[in-house]
Amino acid sequence: MLRISKMFYFLLIALMLLTGCQLYRPVPGYLYLCLFLLLLLFALRLQSDRSARIMQRELELALRRTEQLETVSQMAASVAHEVRNPMTSVQGFLQLMSRDIPSEHAHAMYLKVMEEDLKRISTIITEYLNVSRISGGMLEEVELGELLQNTCALLQSEANLRGIALTLDLPADSLRLTLEPGGLKQVLINLARNAMEAIGESSGTVTLALEDRGNTVCLKVKDTGPGIHARDLPRIFNPFYTTKATGTGLGLAISKRIIEEQGGSLAVQTEEGKGTTFFLHLPKHPFPPSDSVRRSVEK
Incomplete structure (x- = not known):
């Protein structure tokens, strides 16, 4: 323009x-x-x-x-x-x-x-x-590797019932960020459950990974499912859009908003027949909380 x-x-x-x-x-x-x-x-x-x-x-x-x-x-x-x-x-x-x-x-x-x-x-x-x-919790300094381990422990029994391997890929060094841990854990659980549902009854793997990328930290939720169809990909973050028979279409919209409230971004990469990876990019430096976060903290 x-x-x-x-x-x-x-x-x-x-x-x-x-x-x-x-x-x-x-x-x-x-x-x-x-x-x-x-x-x-x-x-x-x-x-x-x-x-x-x-x-x-x-x-x-x-x-x-x-x-x-x-x-x-x-x-x-x-x-x-x-x-x-x-x-x-x-x-x-x-x-x-x-x-x-x-x-x-x-x-x-x-x-x-x-x-x-x-x-x-x-x-x-x-x-x-x-x-x-969405922004109802207090900001805390969080060790991300420990948060991923706790999230994996919460999901392990569900993964076992589905016959899905749940793995962790963590760096050797500790990574700490100031954020609202409840919201981040909610996003990880939501993405991991979506991944397990996408794999379905066939055997597969869901991986929770953590990477240090300089000024940012990247958390990944990767699955070996069927991938997301090209026609659905542009709309997956829209409220009420779902491909599930019993879904509400709010999970990914809520997840995206939570990550943005924490100063980060949520992206997706998929390949039909091979799987999908969601990328949670979070800044290392403390970010100024948005108005909704600030109001919840003041309460």
């Missing part, structure tokens, strides 16, 4: 100089040169308008995504009070009923189905609530 504007003004100045020269001394082919320059100016103007429209559309899309997340944040507060509390009571009573009914009884199967569905509802509500309280 800026380059087009510079060329436009350069051609306009050239046309003015050519006209000025014509007043003092006739320039051979003046009319043709003027016509050529005018056509170039017209073409550049059209290109500039087209670029401006594209930029405007991108800004509108970004604003729409932000408004979607804000809408979910408002919904989450209402959901917490109106749904979660009574649902907890229902879960408690179902568990009591399950203890009194023999496992071979037909009703035992119905109770199990209801408990599983309630757990699924609880998971969906938790994802919505996470949108409204």
